[in-house]
Structure formats: structure tokens, C-alpha cells
Amino acid sequence: MVLAELKPAVSKYWLIALAGLMWNIVGVMLCRLAYIWLLAIPLQRAVPMGMLGIIFSLVIYRYKFSKIALKNIDRLCLLSDKSCFFAFQAWYAYLIIVVMIVLGITLRHSSIPKHYLAVLYTAMGGALFLASFHFFQRIWAVKVLKQTCLPPEKQS
Numbered sequence: 001m002v003l004a005e006l007k008p009a010v011s012k013y014w015l016i017a018l019a020g021l022m023w024n025i026v027g028v029m030l031c032r033l034a035y036i037w038l039l040a041i042p043l044q045r046a047v048p049m050g051m052l053g054i055i056f057s058l059v060i061y062r063y064k065f066s067k068i069a070l071k072n073i074d075r076l077c078l079l080s081d082k083s084c085f086f087a088f089q090a091w092y093a094y095l096i097i098v099v100m101i102v103l104g105i106t107l108r109h110s111s112i113p114k115h116y117l118a119v120l121y122t123a124m125g126g127a128l129f130l131a132s133f134h135f136f137q138r139i140w141a142v143k144v145l146k147q148t149c150l151p152p153e154k155q156s
Helices: 001-004 012-039 041-078 091-108 113-146
Strands: 009-013 082-084
Touching: 009 012, 012 041, 012 082, 012 113, 041 082, 091 113
Parallel strands: none
Antiparallel strands: 009 082
8 A cells, every 4th residue: 555655656658758759869869879870980981871870760760660559548548647757668678778778888898899880770760760669659649639648540
């Protein structure tokens, strides 16, 4: 009973917005690091590497992150009106986040040249950034357009 009172509960719509904000911020942060790393090399090498990262980000977004974002939104829509603040990600996703952070730190401290890492960081950051707009789109649909949280094909 006491633990339930201490649980930071928020609306599921705030959870959707928080998830979108987190995906967006992390995506921008990764792209910013990539941009800084690409500034350190000549422009004729930086532009193709940046473009390669952007192409990879579009592929990752289209075939993976878009689906993950939509699945996460659908999961959040099924929650009760007030849920734990930390439910904006599924519990297993926190483990994946920790692994990704450790991998990122390991790569940044490796001997791999930063401009090569910039391609990977642009790909991941761009895909996260693009996928974040699914969260914002759903909030807009629910709060402004007064649609249901789950799309019609998912309602049962």
C-alpha cells in the first residue's frame, strides 16, 4: 500500500510524449556527436560519410525503428489512465538501453577513427529522431484531433 502511494503515476499520454521526447533528444545528441566528428575531417570526405549515415538512418527507421516506435505506442495506449512514470519504455527495453550506452562508450573510447563512428552515430541518431515523430503524431491525434489512442485496426 505504501509503495503504491510512492509510485510516480502520470497519464499514459504523458508517457507517450515522454517516450517521444527521449527518442528525439537521444537522436539529436547522437547526430550532434557525429557532426562534430565529421567537422574534423576534410569536407570532401565528411560529406559522403554523412550522406552514408543519413541513408542508413532512413533504412533503419523504415524497417526497424518505425515498427518499434509504433509497437511501443500501442503498448502505452493499452495502459490504464494513470501508470508509473517509468513505463514509457517496456522493462526489457531498459536493459537494451544500458547495453547500447555501454556499447557507445566502448566505441567512443576504442581506436576506431571518430569519422567512421560518425556514420554509425548518424544512422542510429537519425533513425531515433525520425521515429520520435510517431509518438508526437499520436499525441496530436488523440489530444487535438480527439481520435482514440489505438488506431482502428488495433482496437478489439
